[in-house]
Amino acid sequence: MISANNLANSGITPATGQRISLAHGGGGQLTDDLLASCVLPRLANRALNELLDSALLPGVERLALTIDSYVVQPLKFPGGDIGRLAVCGTVNDLAVCGARPLGIALSLILTEGLERRTLEDILDSIAAAASEANVCIVTGDTKVVGRGQGDGIYITTAGVGAAGPHKLHPDAVRAGDMLIVSGTIADHGMAVMLAREMPQVQSALKSDVAPLNHMIEQLLRQVPGVVFLRDPTRGGLAGVAADLAARTGLHLTLLEENIPVRPETWHAADMLGIDPLDIANEGKIVVVVRPGSVDQALDALCADKHGTDARIIGIFGKQNDGICELRTCMGGSRILQKPYGEQLPRIC
Amino acid sequence: MSAVILPHTEGQTAKSLRRLTIAAKALSRPVKFMEVCGTHTMSAFRCGLHSLMPRNVTLLSGPGCPVCVTSQGDIDQLIELAKDRDVTLCTYGDMLRVVGSEGSLEQCRAEGADVRVVYSSLDAVKLAAENPHREVVFAAVGFETTTPASAAAVIEANRLGLENFSILASHKLIIPAMRALLESKDVRVDGFLCPGHVAVIIGAAVFQPIVEKYHSPCVIAGFEGPQIVAALARLTELVVEGRAGLENLYSQAVTEEGNLAAQAIIKEVFTPADWQWRGLGKLKSSGLTLRSAYAKYDARTRFNLGSPTGRENPGCRCGDVITGRATPIDCKLFATACTPVRALGPCMVSSEGTCQAWFKYHHVRTPKKVEAGS
Structure with a gap:
């Protein structure tokens, strides 16, 4: 939510050290710092600079677009799992921008050795959450990385939605x-x-x-x-x-x-x-x-x-x-x- | 669904605040009390206590945050160990970001060091048992509250016959620090808010000599805002009465003699030693070192670390802050070069540190300028 301009004036110092640390992924001041010092200077444009939960794209009809990655451990936790999280997170990012979810793209990065049963459980959970939200998984991709290169399963979901008449800003x-x-x-x-x-x-x-x-x-x-x-x-x-x-x-x-x-x-x-x-x-x-x-x-x-x-x-x-x-x-x-x-x- | 359930009622808080206000009006001079526990520091700031205090009563944060009192030399040794590729270094979360002479454990981890955050010392023992080919070192930091857990870890490692487990101990004792403060000429403290957790272990009675020798009132309290207010009210009343007394307002958890089993396990594994503190220098019998029967679990000998050296950042006034000689805003680095995102001193790194608490929580009205020292 902090705009690039805001951050530049915030006095927040550049990211600590020359390497990415876990704290950069915490969603706090260090994440803002990484975005402002590393990502936005390279990729800035009007839609991205707003740093809203979804980008509202100009066009024939206003579209909302969002993307998020999920790396939670453990994969299953009380009340949910990484699959439910991946669907809900993206649906909610569209919804809070006043957009009605139209479809979700799903990318799975699996680690060699992942039990098939675990994958099936997570996919069932994805299907159930999508049905609850009344949205479909419309496209996807699957990759497998070697043992030790991932941690079970990482999911990225991108969502596209029809932006409503509400200007929420x-x-x-x-x-x-x-x-x-x-x-x-x-x-x-x-x-x-x-x-x-x-x-x-x-x-x-x-x-x-x-x-x-x-x-x-x-x-x-x-x-x-x-x-x-x-x-x-x-x-x-x-x-x-x-x-x-x-x-x-x-x-x-x-x-x-x-x-x-x-x-x-x-x-x-x-x-x-x-x-x-x-x-x-x-x-x-x-x-x-x-x-x-x-x-x-x-x-x-x-x-x-x-x-x-x-x-x-x-x-x-x-x-x-x-x-x-x-x-x-x-x-x-x-x-x-x-x-x-x-x-x-x-x-x- | 209910809102936050706090173990107090609104009425009690109001009553304690009223008592504090009345007692403060009867004071003939401004007073400064000191808490010596990171949890008290945090709790006081989190509930906005400083915005409720009478003008003439100040609560200072003393040397109670385990991370903050750890000397630069001890931190450097930890980082040196973490950089050893054969070592898995286990630490409580707070130590992760503390900056040594060269970087922090967090930076070491990003550079490939095997640094694990553990919630219990026994998790480190378990890790050692599961990874016999790794050297597992536990960063044993803290006051009497965490020492029994470190002792238990050493005993468990011994029972399992582990050859790959050791601890880097920088455990400290709170009473010598309180004595050192009272004996220093440039610090004036009118009474201590004594730490509930530590007192659970060491007992209430050990604070009695402080009261008798230095005529300093001591009140033991729990950690909720209203409990802290009640203790401050009582301390102020004791000053007004001109009486140095020891009172235990946390009697549901703290007994006169403390937790004897915990004391026994500490004594079994550790023996007092002179120790270097940030801000207080080297204090006699103020730290704990492993007894000779357990010497093989001492990471300092195991890795031949020698005695800790290490220079503190010359601009950093953490040492003055934790001894009540300065408040964070007296430090030129505070909120300028030193922020939670890029902390230079341990008091800004630790979530229990005074500087971080000031930075994060200080009430919105212009902070009351606190006169440091006397």
């Missing part, structure tokens, strides 16, 4: 607009982290990975005052909120006590010393809405099974400082920033 956000989150945060990231790092821990945590296009379609159809949508994936709610404040130049105040977090998610994050606000979601959206449309928006979200816990969590203020402030449960106040990179547990 952060530039339209103004003071007084409200921020809504469609449900509990951090469920996906914590479920995957626990499954990967502490498989021995029994937990009720489940990823929230789900296609949100039907919910978003209803929201946009019923509520005229929706200004902007975003799915808080890597970088979490903090990443989206801090980006929105920076990009609009407005002061965004979030109320911690309104932000829904499941107790089991909160405790897992607390145990690992990680802030739930920094953790990825795969079945939630953040909605910026005009103050007069807030109730309508909540009604529309709550009517969908993926939006039953929707809450108003913040408001854009008049100060032009571009800061996101969190009013804490205790009544204190602090700045909310985009996370750095890889989420690491604390020592003590």
Whole structure:
């Protein structure tokens, strides 16, 4: 969401060291840094520079195009797997730009030795998620790399969608607009982290990975005052909120006590010393809405099974400082920033 | 679905804040308390505590973040080991980004070093058992809270008869650091917010000599914002009363004598040694080294590392920050050359570090200028 121009002025220093580190893939400040210093200078154009979830392409009809790669480990985790994630992630990136998914291109990179059964399970999951989202896998590609050159299976999905009449853009956000989150945060990231790092821990945590296009379609159809949508994936709610404040130049105040977090998610994050606000979601959206449309928006979200816990969590203020402030449960106040990179547990 | 469930009620917080405000009004001079635990640092910033404090009460962050107090020499040794192609270096996540004289473990990993983030010391032992042809080294860092786990790892490796496991120990003891601070002439601390986790292991009673010898009030507290506020209220009241007392507000977890089993396992494996701290210099009997019975698990001898040397970045004031002599904004590098994305000092690297907490969380109003030292 940070534009190339924004980044150049942000004072963020060039990527640490001369090699790519895991932190560059964390969806935080280092990912922004890599895009700004390495990718955008070489590939810049009007559509790409917007850095929205999908590019809106000019043409006879406005088209939305998006692409994403999935390298999650473990391949299966409570609540989903890499296949469901690959479909939902791309469907949601189209949907938050107001586009109706038309088709998905699927690229599989398999590692030599992958069990056929695992592949079949993941493909079944892809089919089920696509059917849930009412979209087809219309083309694809498969490659196999040697043992040790990959990690089971990597998936890339590209999605094309028909852009609707809605102009959803952060530039339209103004003071007084409200921020809504469609449900509990951090469920996906914590479920995957626990499954990967502490498989021995029994937990009720489940990823929230789900296609949100039907919910978003209803929201946009019923509520005229929706200004902007975003799915808080890597970088979490903090990443989206801090980006929105920076990009609009407005002061965004979030109320911690309104932000829904499941107790089991909160405790897992607390145990690992990680802030739930920094953790990825795969079945939630953040909605910026005009103050007069807030109730309508909540009604529309709550009517969908993926939006039953929707809450108003913040408001854009008049100060032009571009800061996101969190009013804490205790009544204190602090700045909310985009996370750095890889989420690491604390020592003590 | 419920929102964040915190183990406190709003009423308790308000009550503690009111007590703190009333006690602060009765103070005859501004006071500075110090916490010596990274979790307290983080928690205080995360709940926006500093924006709620009375003007004349300041909470400083002392030498409680394990990453921050680790000397440059110890960090350099870790990086030297990581660069050894025969070594798999296991570390807790926080150490990954700490910058030594030449790069960090994160950079070493990107350059091909086998550096693994583990969540438990026993994961490193398991890795050693599964990879008999690799040298597995565990970066044993932290205060008394993490030491029992390192001791358990050594005992387990010994039980399994592993020949390829060792630890690079830089474990430290909190009491010598508190003494050193109280004995230094240029640091004034009016009382300590004592670390709940450490106290679970070492017990409440060991803080008593601090109270008696230095007349410094000590209050042991848990880690939720309201628990910290309650402890600060109590510390302020003790100053107002002119009484140096030891109080345990975390009695649900902390006993007088502490966790005897954990103490026994530490004693079985480690023995106190003089140790180099960032910001505090070399302190007598302030660190732990492996006893001779377990000497073969000492990575320093195993890899012939010699004594740690290493120069700190001359502009970096982490040493002053963790001893309360300076606040992050007093450092010229803070938020300019040194940011979480490109951290120069350990206090900016660690998620528990004071500089990162200031950078990340400091409340929106202009930060209250804190006078460092006395």
